[in-house]
Amino acid sequence: MIFGLQILAVVFALVMIYFAYVNFKRKEINRVELSIWVSAWGAASFMVLFPDTLRAFAQTFFISRLLDLLVLGGFVLVITMVAIAYVRTKRIEKKLERFIRQEALKGLINSKSKTLNSKQIQKFNK
Amino acid sequence: MKIFIVIPAFNEETRIGKVLSELRTRGFDFVVVDDGSKDKTSQVAKKYTPYVLRHSINLGKGAALKTGCLAAFKLGAEAAILMDSDGQHKASDLPKFVHALKTYDVVFGARDFKGTPAVRLLGNRLITILTSLLFGIKVGDILCGFKAFSRGAFNKIRWSSLGYSVETEIVALAGKNHLKYCEVPVATVYYDKFKGLTPETGLEILFDLILFRLR
Numbered sequence: 001m002i003f004g005l006q007i008l009a010v011v012f013a014l015v016m017i018y019f020a021y022v023n024f025k026r027k028e029i030n031r032v033e034l035s036i037w038v039s040a041w042g043a044a045s046f047m048v049l050f051p052d053t054l055r056a057f058a059q060t061f062f063i064s065r066l067l068d069l070l071v072l073g074g075f076v077l078v079i080t081m082v083a084i085a086y087v088r089t090k091r092i093e094k095k096l097e098r099f100i101r102q103e104a105l106k107g108l109i110n111s112k113s114k115t116l117n118s119k120q121i122q123k124f125n126k
Numbered sequence: 127m128k129i130f131i132v133i134p135a136f137n138e139e140t141r142i143g144k145v146l147s148e149l150r151t152r153g154f155d156f157v158v159v160d161d162g163s164k165d166k167t168s169q170v171a172k173k174y175t176p177y178v179l180r181h182s183i184n185l186g187k188g189a190a191l192k193t194g195c196l197a198a199f200k201l202g203a204e205a206a207i208l209m210d211s212d213g214q215h216k217a218s219d220l221p222k223f224v225h226a227l228k229t230y231d232v233v234f235g236a237r238d239f240k241g242t243p244a245v246r247l248l249g250n251r252l253i254t255i256l257t258s259l260l261f262g263i264k265v266g267d268i269l270c271g272f273k274a275f276s277r278g279a280f281n282k283i284r285w286s287s288l289g290y291s292v293e294t295e296i297v298a299l300a301g302k303n304h305l306k307y308c309e310v311p312v313a314t315v316y317y318d319k320f321k322g323l324t325p326e327t328g329l330e331i332l333f334d335l336i337l338f339r340l341r
Contacts (some may be wrong), residue, residue, distance in 0.1 A: 097185055097288060102195045104179040105157065108197050 009048040013041040130198035134190030135211035139165040146174035148217040161190040187290030207274040207330035215272045222310040223274040231279035231305040235272030235312035249328040263301030291334040
């Protein structure tokens with residue numbers, strides 16, 4: 001028997017698949033990324049509709065209740081995604097800082113002295 | 127000794143002119159870094175010095191200071207003094223730094239805290255204690271932005287903080303690198319209680335302090 005909450009979860013997954021498709025059409029994500037998102041939401045829907053399939057998996061990890069497994073899995077997933085997002089943000093921040101500094105130091109050359117050349121700026125900017 | 131004053135500025139068109147005018151009167155060389163201001167900070171600064179750099183977007187105080195120091199040392203400075211652009215720091219204190227730089231690698235300004243808002247004072251004390259515990263360096267006023275260092279010291283303490291954590295990172299790196307440092311008393315006037323350090327940035331600094339230790 002399918003419960004209301006399950007229907008809600010499946011509808012949510014379908015909406016998210018639609019968003020992934022829209023992003024793909026806008027060329028914001030590529031075909032591989034689209035496949036990953038569709039597979040992830042598809043798998044989530046399957047788990048919601050047929051939770052018993054997870055029981056054997058839960059027993060392997062000595063988790064007695066399915067809900068505990070889902071909560072645990074959710075935590076692991078969220079923490080992993082936050083960590084990845086943090087690292088990527090830091091990386092972008094560094095690149096942005098380097099670029100803006102390089103542009104600013106070019107302004108120094110233009111402003112008065114010709115003492116800095118772009119090679120020197122790059123060297124100093126490292 | 128050739129010394130450049132490095133001044134980061136963000137939306138300071140009303141106050142920066144007075145600061146730069148006083149520096150020029152006293153015969154100091156200075157570099158201004160406009161950190162993505164939305165007002166006419168750059169235009170005002172350009173009236174006083176050709177060395178005005180502009181970040182196209184606001185990166186933060188740490189990033190602006192680093193840009194300014196790189197420019198100052200490239201322009202031949204042997205030492206740099208960091209100073210705020212809002213008139214909070216007094217040009218009359220600069221000779222103390224110049225004098226101390228003859229002996230020390232790093233010179234920290236130390237405020238007397240008269241008139242400092244209570245929240246800032248509490249945060250300052252907390253960060254000071256934590257820094258001295260984590261890095262074994264005793265500096266009375268870690269968050270004071272009025273500081274100076276030699277070219278050699280700068281090469282050792284090149285910071286990575288973009289925001290206000292730069293103040294604590296400089297102290298931490300000076301401690302880690304066993305640089306010779308001293309403190310000089312400076313006067314401070316608070317003009318704007320909504321700018322500068324806020325309780326949120328204080329928490330960010332505390333978090334960064336632990337990261338610096340783990341590095």
